[in-house]
Amino acid sequence: MILGNLCTRVCVFCSVPKGNPRVHDMRLDPAEPANVARMTAEMKLRYVVITSVNRDDLPDGAPLISRRPCAW
Numbered sequence: 001m002i003l004g005n006l007c008t009r010v011c012v013f014c015s016v017p018k019g020n021p022r023v024h025d026m027r028l029d030p031a032e033p034a035n036v037a038r039m040t041a042e043m044k045l046r047y048v049v050i051t052s053v054n055r056d057d058l059p060d061g062a063p064l065i066s067r068r069p070c071a072w
Helices: 032-042 063-071
Strands: none
Touching: none
């Protein structure tokens, strides 16, 4: 799962831990896209399903960092 392990939404059907950026450290890892691509190559995977938490706290909702692994 990318974009951290805390979600900014409180969906009742989901078991992902919830977080508030005003209370929790929810900084993004700028190396995450490259790390996903590197591990995919090292494991010789042909297909990878990438899931993520919702990040409503980010101005762009994080689509740019989310799609970077796909560009590799």
